[in-house]
């Protein structure tokens with residue numbers, strides 16, 4: 001069993017609303033029973049930018065985030081407004097690297113305005129929390145869950161994200177406390 005205390009470190013990439021970020025860090029702390037910190041932030045890495053689609057390559061962002069780690073105990077969560085893609089997908093809402101213990105989540109497609117709908121801060125916050133929790137959960141050793149209500153349920157559509165809760169199901173919670 002690991003005796004050292006893991007810490008969640010939230011990193012804004014580019015312009016990100018600090019109030020929402022603060023709330024996000026607090027909620028993730030409560031969910032995983034871990035302390036959290038917010039770093040001052042980082043510029044969006046130019047080398048991750050793809051001009052033709054106006055997106056950022058998540059793999060490069062995850063590599064950059066890993067460099068910010070002050071110790072092996074930190075798990076990093078990068079948050080950005082811009083759209084993400086990776087080698088396998090034309091777009092992703094979030095991505096993670098389990099070995100590097102880094103995750104990144106984008107607001108872009110979880111915003112209502114992406115679908116031409118009026119903005120709803122509460123809804124956006126919930127979606128961001130759920131997707132951040134799922135990717136952080138993976139970094140912390142959890143796997144995708146089959147329970148559609150569990151926050152670890154694989155969700156890449158707004159419908160699936162909105163249907164699931166912001167909590168770990170009983171099975172995932174037990175697993176989490178066993179592997180921690």
Ligand SMILES: [Zn+2]
Nearest residue numbers: 145150169172
């Ligand atoms: Zn679960």
